[in-house]
Amino acid sequence: MAEAGRRVVSRKARTKTTSGDPSLVWFRHDLRLQDHPALDEAAGTGAPVIPVYIHAPEEEGAWAPGEAGRWWLHQSLKSLDAGLRRLGSRLVLRRGASADVLAKIAGETGARTVFWHARYEPAAFARDEAVEAGLLRRGLKVRALSGSLLHEPQDVCTKQWTPFQVFTPFWRACTARGEPPVPLPAPARLEAPKRWPKSVALGSLGLEPKLGWTTGLQATWPPGPAGAAERLSSFLEGATISYHDDRDRPDLEGTSKLSPYLHVGAISSRQVWHEVRAWATSTRRSGATEGADAFLRQLIWREFAYHLLCHFPETPEQPLRSKYAAFPWSKDPQALRAWQRGRTGYPFVDAGMRQLWATGWMHNRVRMVVASFLVKHLLLPWQVGAEWFWDTLVDADLANNTLGWQWAAGCGADAAPYFRIFNPVTQGKRYDPDGDYVRQWVPELSQLPTKWLHEPWAAPKTVLSESGIELGQTYPEPIVEHAFARKRALAALASIKGVPPSPSPKRSRGRKQP
DNA sequence: TTTTGAGTTGTTCGA
C-alpha cells in the first residue's frame, strides 16, 4: 500500500521534471546508491545527475559530528564516491553554507532541480526549510523526499492526533500501517553532466583525526554499502536465529552492529527490514521468526527515536519530563573522567567504556549499564554522558542517543521506572557469565577467576595477588559503593517526587511534512 | 470528560 503510494508520487514527479536540465542530488545521511529515492527519481529523468555533499558542520547546531562520527563520515563519503564512479559519476564535495553552495553549483551547471531526503534533527530540519525557501526564491525546484525511515514521524500518531510517547502503542500503530515499502534498486548508470563542477578533496574537509587513534576503528568498521551488506549477511547467517536470546550478551556476537551504517545511511532501514523478513521466511530453522521479529522491533525503536526527536525537538538538551530539570545533579569532573576512561572500579562498566574508546561502539546492554551508572551511581547529568557518547560513538545519532540517555535517566518518554537502578555486578554476572567480555577489555583483571571477576574487591587477598592484581594500583577500587549509591539515587529521585511538570513552554508540537 | 489498563531492558528482601 505505502509502496504503491510512494511509487505513484515518484512517477508523477518524473514526468513533471523530465527535461534535459541536470539535477543535483544533495547527499546527507543517505550515503548509498541502493534504495535511494532521491537518486532514483533524479536518475529517472534521464537528464544528468550531479551528486553533491556539502560540509557545513556549523549548520548542525550543537550537534556537529564528534571525533568518531567525523572519521566514519570520511570513510563513508570515500566509499560513496567510489560507488558513484562505478556508475560513471562522482561525488562533488564542497564546503560552505548549504543554500549558497547548492545555488552556486546549480548556476555553474544549469541544474534546475535539487533532490534530497528529509532530515529530522532540529537544526538540520530548520536549515533545510531555509535552504528550500532560498532555492525556490532563485527559481529552482526542490524535491525533498522520504528516504531514511520506515515511517515518517508525522504519519504515525495517536487517535487524538498527538505524537506517541510510549513505545508499545507506537509499535502497534506502525505495525497497523503494514509492511514498509520495498527497497529501490540502485540506478544502472548515472548520466554525467557536460562538465563536472569543481570539487574539493575529501582530505581537505578535515574529517579524519590528526592523531592515529583510529586503528581500532578501521579494523572494526569496513565502510559503505559493502561493509553494511557484509555485516547484515553475517548477522543473518550467525545471530538472527538466536537474537532473542543472545542480544543482551556483550560477550557474544549477538547483535547486528548495523547502527553506524544506518546512521550515515550506507544501508537503509527498509533494506534491512526486507532482508531480515526474506531471511525469516526462507529459512526453515526453528526460532527464525522469533529472532527476526525481536530484531525488527529494534528497528521500530529507531523509528520511535526519530518520532520523538521530531515532535519534541528540545529533548537533546532538555528532559522530556520537565520536573527532572529540578533533579539535584552533582558536578564531579574527577568521577566523570574515571567513567570516561573506564576506571570506575566496576569491571563491567569499565569494559564497556573501554570498548567504546577503542572501537567507537558499545553493546546496547552495556550502554544501559554505563548510562545508569553515570546518572544514578555518580549523579552526573545525563546530558554529560550523551555528549561523551556523541563524541566517541561511530554510530552517534542524535535521535537514538537522546532517547537512550533520557530513558536511562528516567526523564524521557517511556522511561525506566525510578527504582530500576542497575547493579553493575549483577548485570555483569548475568550478561557476561564467563567474564570473556571483561577479560577482553580490562586485561589487567584477566587472571582473576570468574567468580570474582565482576567484583574484584570481594576477592580474597591471596586470590588477588595470585592474579597479579593490587587494587588501587593495577586496577581501581570502586569509585562509589553500590548499596550507598543506590540509596543516594533513590533519595535524589524522591526529592523531585512532588515537583509538578512545568506549565510552559508547551512541549508537544507537531511538525509539518518536510 | 472520565475511567481504565498498562508501561523494553531491575533489584532487594524475606519467606
Add this chain to the structure above:
DNA sequence: GTCGAACAACTCAAA
C-alpha cells in the same frame, strides 16, 4: 537456592 512481592506515583493512550 528459588520465588514472589514490594518498590511511588505518574502519565499515556484508548475506550
